[in-house]
Amino acid sequence: MSADTGRETHQDHAAHQGEAPRQQEGGQKVFGKLAVTLIECRDLEAMTVFYRDRIGLEILNQGDDWISFHTGSGGELIIGGKNGDSGVHLGFVGADLPRAHAALSDLSPTDLREHDTGRNFTIADPEGNSLSFVDHATRPRAEERRP
Structure with missing residues (x-):
């Protein structure tokens, strides 16, 4: 409950619903952006x-x-x-991988693995779309990725 309003905060609601925390201490996002x-x-x-x-x-x-x-x-x-398949895949960067992986453990995440720009893991949303979580804060610019 918020001391100011007496209303339940999102964090309170999340704790009751089994949701993962949105942010770590200091405001860093657990799942990145x-x-x-x-x-x-x-x-x-x-x-x-x-x-x-x-x-x-x-x-x-x-x-x-x-x-x-x-x-x-x-x-x-x-x-x-x-x-030839169609589908949507979303990538979140700057994730706190250990915390994010633990928070999503009920969704059968892949093991942590190396990615071209850091480590990552993947889950599927309820419709089967792929979500990847990567531990780096920024992707290298395109010219830095070219062989």
Whole structure:
């Protein structure tokens, strides 16, 4: 309960509902911030034309079967797909991996593993979309990732 209002705070509600804490001491977020969205697609060319030409996103980097765009808000949109499936994958950066992994243990998270920009683990949301949590605070700029 908040001493000022006498009302239940989100943290109080979360504790009663089995939710994980949103922040650590000092305000750092346990799960980090949403910075990467990956859309798997069947037609990379059409999706590239749409997001580049119609929406106006700037290309950051690309490979044979993917392309990444600067979102204008410090994030990154990646479009691609090797297997022709469609789906959405969200990437949270700057996570406190041990705490986040423990808080989501009921969702069968993957083991912690090395990622090209840090360590990570993945879970699925109730609709089966993939959420990755990475322990670095920022992604390297596209030109730093190029081989």
